Amino acid sequence: MSDDPTLDYEAARDELAEVVAKLEAGGLSLEDSLALWERGEALAKLCDRHLAGAKERIESALAAADSENAAS
Numbered sequence: 848m849s850d851d852p853t854l855d856y857e858a859a860r861d862e863l864a865e866v867v868a869k870l871e872a873g874g875l876s877l878e879d880s881l882a883l884w885e886r887g888e889a890l891a892k893l894c895d896r897h898l899a900g901a902k903e904r905i906e907s908a909l910a911a912a913d914s915e916n917a918a919s
Contacts, residue, residue, distance in 0.1 A: 859894050
């Protein structure tokens with residue numbers, strides 16, 4: 848498992864899905880389950896940061912478009 852904070856959204860989401868599948872399958876030791884859960888939490892936060900950044904970019908683009916339309 849990579850702890851690379853530069854993972855793009857899709858890679859983080861895919862790894863998070865793998866973590867969830869492993870946890871749902873069960874059969875892991877408590878230590879392994881906790882490690883996977885912690886990784887899943889980190890990946891979920893990374894996905895949230897990517898989505899928040901995308902939302903900001905969209906809002907900025909919409910505001911710029913509104914400004915252009917108002918100036919016209």
